[in-house]
Amino acid sequence: MPLPRLRAVLFDKDGTLFDFAASWAGWMADVIDRLSEGDAARAEALARALRFDRRAKAFDPSSPIIAGTLDEGAALIRPLVPTHRVAGLERYLIDSSAEAAMVPPVPLVPLLSGLRARGLALGVATNDAEDSAHAHLDAAGIAGHFAHVLGYDSGYTPKPAPDMLLGFAARAGLPPDSVAMVGDSTHDLHAGRAAGMVTIGVLTGMADAETLAPHADLVLPDIGHLPDYLV
Numbered sequence: 001m002p003l004p005r006l007r008a009v010l011f012d013k014d015g016t017l018f019d020f021a022a023s024w025a026g027w028m029a030d031v032i033d034r035l036s037e038g039d040a041a042r043a044e045a046l047a048r049a050l051r052f053d054r055r056a057k058a059f060d061p062s063s064p065i066i067a068g069t070l071d072e073g074a075a076l077i078r079p080l081v082p083t084h085r086v087a088g089l090e091r092y093l094i095d096s097s098a099e100a101a102m103v104p105p106v107p108l109v110p111l112l113s114g115l116r117a118r119g120l121a122l123g124v125a126t127n128d129a130e131d132s133a134h135a136h137l138d139a140a141g142i143a144g145h146f147a148h149v150l151g152y153d154s155g156y157t158p159k160p161a162p163d164m165l166l167g168f169a170a171r172a173g174l175p176p177d178s179v180a181m182v183g184d185s186t187h188d189l190h191a192g193r194a195a196g197m198v199t200i201g202v203l204t205g206m207a208d209a210e211t212l213a214p215h216a217d218l219v220l221p222d223i224g225h226l227p228d229y230l231v
Contacts, residue, residue: 002229002230002231003180003198003200003217003218003229003230003231004177004198004231005178005231006120006178006179006180006198006230007119007120007121007172007174007178007179008120008121008122008123008168008169008172008174008178008179008180009115009120009121009122009123009179009180009182009226010122010123010124010125010165010168010179010180010181010182010197011122011123011124011125011182011183011223012124012125012126012159012181012182012183012184012185012188013124013126013128013133013136013137014066014126014128014184014205015066015183015184015185015202015204015205015206016182016183016184016188016202016204016205016223017102017104017108017124017137017140017142017223018102018103018104018105018136018140018204019103019104019105019204020059020066020184020204020205020206021058021059021206022103023100023101023102023103024059024065024100025052025057025058025059026057026100026101027096027097027100028050028052028057028059028065029052029054029057030096031093031096032046032047032050032052032054034096035077035080035081035082035085037082042080042081042082045080046077046080046081049076049077049080050063050064050065050073050076050077051063051064051065052065059206061206061207063206064076066185066205066206067127067159067185067186067187067188068127069127069128069152069158070090070093070094070097070128070129070132070152071090071152073093074089074090074093077089094129094131094132097128097129097132098129098131098132098135098136099135100136101139102136102139102140104140105202105204105222105223105224106222106223106224107224108140108141108142109141109142109145111223111224111226111227112142112145113145114227115226115227115230116145118227118230120230121147121172121174122145122146122147123146123147123148123149123150123168123171123172124137124146124148124149124150125150125159125164125165125168125181125191126149126150126151126152127151127152127158127159127187128151128152129151129152129153130149130150130151130152130153130154131151132151133149133151134149137149147171147172148168148171148172150164150167150168152164154167155167159183159187159188159190159191160186160187160188160190160191160194161191161194162191162192162194162195164191165179165181165191165192165194165195165197166195169195169197176195176196176197177196177197177198179195179197179198180192180197180198180199180200181195181197181198181199181200182200182201182202182223182226183199183200183201183202183205184201184202184203184204184205184206184207184212185205185206185207185212186207186211186212186215188201189201189212189215189216190215193215198217199215199216199217199218200216200217200218200219200220200226201213201215201216201218201219201220202219202220202221202222202223203219203220203221203222204221204222204223
């Protein structure tokens with residue numbers, strides 16, 4: 001069934017605009033290798049804390065990296081990294097994440113162009129850092145499609161709190177119930193529900209349909225299916 005008439009679509013970034021596993025597994029493996037500095041026991045401890053399988057280069061669906069912020073990830077591993085790495089840990093994670101190669105699940109330029117042609121305002125609300133988000137959108141050639149890009153460090157409480165989403169609605173001058181929040185995690189959907197937005201789950205992250213469905217008005221294989229449900 002079609003969605004209510006919308007005036008804006010707010011996208012999560014990782015797992016939504018970009019396939020999560022394809023984009024982030026290689027980065028995570030490299031971070032663990034660099035921070036362990038050749039110490040196998042340290043590498044295994046870091047992998048356990050981050051719930052990442054180094055051999056398979058795969059995240060456990062419960063990994064705190066999937067929906068959390070880089071600050072939260074840094075707090076988890078700070079006791080495990082070499083002493084000389086502690087002071088600059090957050091900066092290292094932000095800078096290295098900005099250089100990670102993002103893999104879109106569908107061709108993004110035609111999709112986003114089509115949504116804007118329908119008169120929809122577009123935005124991004126991510127628990128990644130704002131600078132990293134801009135870097136990824138620029139690299140994908142899609143930055144110009146978004147009116148507002150908000151990260152965990154943009155002055156709002158990160159998801160699952162609704163603050164970032166309500167901030168987007170306020171900046172766009174729109175009532176929240178005219179906005180759809182599209183994301184791959186329960187963090188995204190909980191935030192959307194709390195903000196009073198339409199909630200749409202996608203399966204390009206680490207959560208399955210059974211996990212997302214109770215919190216979503218609609219669950220799609222990927223964002224490429226979104227135009228089929230717009231009125």
